[in-house]
Amino acid sequence: MTRPVRKKLIAIVETVHLRRLLDLLAECGVTGFTVVDAREGRGLEGDWHRGDFADATEKKLVHVITNAETAERVFAAAEPFFKRFPGIIYGHDVEVVRGERF
Amino acid sequence: MTRPVRKKLIAIVETVHLRRLLDLLAECGVTGFTVVDAREGRGLEGDWHRGDFADATEKKLVHVITNAETAERVFAAAEPFFKRFPGIIYGHDVEVVRGERF
């Protein structure tokens, strides 16, 4: 059976900037998301671990399922965001059920 | 090198209904899964945050790698499930190693 295809986006963002990213998503028309705690990681800015007190470098993963146009808007808005703040964003197609939701 | 292709499914489900979903997966023939805690989210039913005591609206992410037929069965069984209970499910193709496992 073929099912509706939508975009899944994942962003990795610093906890201190999470609200800012969620607001950006909402402005782009995203209506649903799920946030997951990251434990540790490495990127251009070096290593970080959760529990290093200083939550300063702690990160979250934001999962979003949305339609193609909204995804395009998010990508466009996220590019300057992630030039300014640490983190990454990427996306790919997924099959969904109840496609009218997204 | 080409590798075997399988389906990855992700479901987001309320913690109180996690067992029910895992049983549904097992009935469909799923033999492996991994569950991750979600931290917060937004959907049709509004916002929720982990740590709001009332775990009533807390969610989990369930990751499943499985073959195409099993995935089809899961999608079919999940549709009524997620009409009844809050949450979403989606899937996409992935390359795996040790493909005979799934």
Next chain:
Amino acid sequence: MTRPVRKKLIAIVETVHLRRLLDLLAECGVTGFTVVDAREGRGLEGDWHRGDFADATEKKLVHVITNAETAERVFAAAEPFFKRFPGIIYGHDVEVVRGERF
């Protein structure tokens, strides 16, 4: 708009072997990763739950975005790793922004 395509890899690994896997990734040329705690799961070796004291069977999810060649090297190196230790690895294409990063 078309965006650069990279590989996303996800590995599920026992916490006691996490460092070993991260070192393997670094040897393959991976420059960034993000680790997430898993809560519970099932596989060939049976069920496990976080908080069972004995963290002996606790697992982590490792997310990696990287280019195709590096991904190929990781897959090749991961195959013997996951024959020896419990866990799985899989991958798929994703669109990214700031593709030069990966």
Next chain:
Amino acid sequence: MIEVISLALANLTSPAVLFFALGIFAGVAKSDLNVPEAVAKGLALYLMLAIGFKGGVAVSEQGFTAALALAALAGIVLSFAMPLIAYGLLRAMTKLDPVTAAASAAHYGSISVVTFVAGAEFLQMSGMVSSGYMVAVLALMETPAILTGLILAGRAAGSDQRTRSELVREVALNGSVVLLLGSFLIGMLSGQSGMAKLEPFVVDLFQGVLALFLLDMGLVAARRLSGAKKLGAGGIAFGLIMPPIGASLALATAWLIGMSAADAAALMILAGSASYIAVPAAMRIALPQADPSVYLTLSLAITFPFNLTLGIPLYAAVARLAIGG
């Protein structure tokens, strides 16, 4: 009268209530102050273990009595009955759909452990020492209301086998019920010799842990305040008048079965309080279509603060006036 006011003021300046206010302030001001979820759950476990154990030790001295049995019965009847009133009021005062109204009503038949704990501290401060077995009454009142709520929602029978068994587990084997009753039994079995071992833990630390826990309750309640707009004036009014109504019913019941003023006050506090742990979880299982933001806001952001600050001293004063002692 002056004494009542001075006790009410003493309540408002007790560290526990002030830490709750600090939590509300921090939450409303959007401070990043937060208590990690695991710590909050750990503190909640401690409070239930301690309150259950202390109650059990007290009963181990007094023994089982007819008064205990009567109190337990009274609590169960109140838990079954109060959702009926709550449902009627909610339907009259708000535009909530019937299922959400039924789910919310169930919360008011059940109880809030922390309200009881804070109330017990207040009673002690006022020289009104309630019986140890009121803890058992507390545990027994947690769940009957759920059944009434389901009947009101026309769902008691309609659900599938699986949901029913999940529900039984949530109702009879709910974590807080098991821990409260279990600790109560352990207190009864180990008595004074057990208390000698655990006293520094369950008695000395109690007020401090309560203060820290209430800080977190304030933060959570503040997060829920935003939901109050959705409730409307009718909903908010319900959250404020249902507690005194429940408490009045409890007073009448207490008077009927000849309770002491202190026990009557404790029963009023229980009846006036609303669940925010056991019942929401049960409602997510049995009535997933009910809107959780309604009942969580009512219980956490309206009724709990009201009881903690004004309700408890009010119930205590009325119990003393009506029953004497």
Next chain:
Amino acid sequence: MIEVISLALANLTSPAVLFFALGIFAGVAKSDLNVPEAVAKGLALYLMLAIGFKGGVAVSEQGFTAALALAALAGIVLSFAMPLIAYGLLRAMTKLDPVTAAASAAHYGSISVVTFVAGAEFLQMSGMVSSGYMVAVLALMETPAILTGLILAGRAAGSDQRTRSELVREVALNGSVVLLLGSFLIGMLSGQSGMAKLEPFVVDLFQGVLALFLLDMGLVAARRLSGAKKLGAGGIAFGLIMPPIGASLALATAWLIGMSAADAAALMILAGSASYIAVPAAMRIALPQADPSVYLTLSLAITFPFNLTLGIPLYAAVARLAIGG
């Protein structure tokens, strides 16, 4: 004899054991009661810090003695030796593959901190005060058994360089070994003046924290009980007879080196207990092909409950009979 039975009964009605039973009950009944993982780990850290520190302060008064050195040696020898017996029994009594049998055997050479802690409380209650340095013996017994287990599995040499270094870290620098020995040293260094500062924390709260921790142990053990079917009657029997066998060996050793009855009982408790933290982690690294559900079920769901309820009073009674005091 009557005294023995009455002490055994007192053990069974101590809050700590009763909270363990409550945890088992809640787990078996599938209640949703649970202790957050972070809280359980925090409680475990507390117990190790407190037991280590108290032991160290005790030794700071007595000073290093030949008795201490002998006890340490005895513990290390027992830890190395017991897996040999355990392996033989497992191969005879069960159908486990050799590697899983070797991995499981290693657990029985090592020790369980919580069993020791509960045992120390019981001994104190029975008027048998063991020496402070038994805590050091405890820490020293944690890991030698791992080496024997690996030799039994034919793996001591076969593993790669990387695995060996991981293993050294797991064995010599295992978190619980470091915290126990570290707190022991800190207790020795800071002595009575340190104890004056930490007493309310490490002494007064101890029993309460232990009770809460055992509640969680019960929940975890109950979750593991389902694995008992897989073990079969032979496996279960092994989990019940290996502890007394280990304890008997310890008694003989204690008698040889002239230990007091209290220290002998403590050594028996250590020998009779089985690891469920340090050894499983080491086995996942060195012997990933061994089945973890076998050794975790044996250690947590069979041996631990046996020791906590019956084993401890049994060992204490035998030690007193055999050595006197």
Next chain:
Amino acid sequence: MIEVISLALANLTSPAVLFFALGIFAGVAKSDLNVPEAVAKGLALYLMLAIGFKGGVAVSEQGFTAALALAALAGIVLSFAMPLIAYGLLRAMTKLDPVTAAASAAHYGSISVVTFVAGAEFLQMSGMVSSGYMVAVLALMETPAILTGLILAGRAAGSDQRTRSELVREVALNGSVVLLLGSFLIGMLSGQSGMAKLEPFVVDLFQGVLALFLLDMGLVAARRLSGAKKLGAGGIAFGLIMPPIGASLALATAWLIGMSAADAAALMILAGSASYIAVPAAMRIALPQADPSVYLTLSLAITFPFNLTLGIPLYAAVARLAIGG
């Protein structure tokens, strides 16, 4: 002099400092010992609640005085001023880019709660009891330095509206500021009657919780030590000389406004300490391009251990020599 050395030695063998050393050892040796993040945050909340509350109760007895107002003013001025010196030194001693230097400088104007807490314990042990209101000074010193840091980075004005409002929240409503000042106020409002309720919690347990917390600080500091190589000799030297410089400035200020030796020592400890919670978070928001590994390593792995072991007794001795008492 001999007394000074003996107090310094007593500091080094206090359980708190020894547990910090144990954490460093375990971290450097790559032991798997770790304190769950939620537990560490819970302990930090406890320490802030307890220190704030105790300070408030002390002030409730003394009342608001001119001395309090002067001390507060002195703290705020120091917090604003010290980053200027720190920035100059960093630019002279290291090759850091200006923005990272400015961000790091801000940390040294602000304070470290745990350093203050450990210092207050040391002062008490040495018979120097500082005023309760020093806790308010502590809270007031947390954030002014952030503004100076931003000005140094040329960013005070350049940031967008959104960043500014996030920053205000981080600065004025930072969790630790809110909890410290809030608990201080609650202590003032509830006074001795509140203290009677919370004493076993906020006083008796304090040293034990501090010891466990410092164990975790040691583990975290050890993880940060690897960043020290990147800092170079100049950076490390800065982390060691900036604290005494800040403390000297504080001594001069304390002398100017006529503080007691104990209060002067407390102010020196505050001035000498560097933030590792509030300021890093603010810097991630306002100056995301500054390198966090620089300021976290400086503050956690260089300055904190220095102050805990040598700085605190040094400042206390100097304050006593300079001011007498």
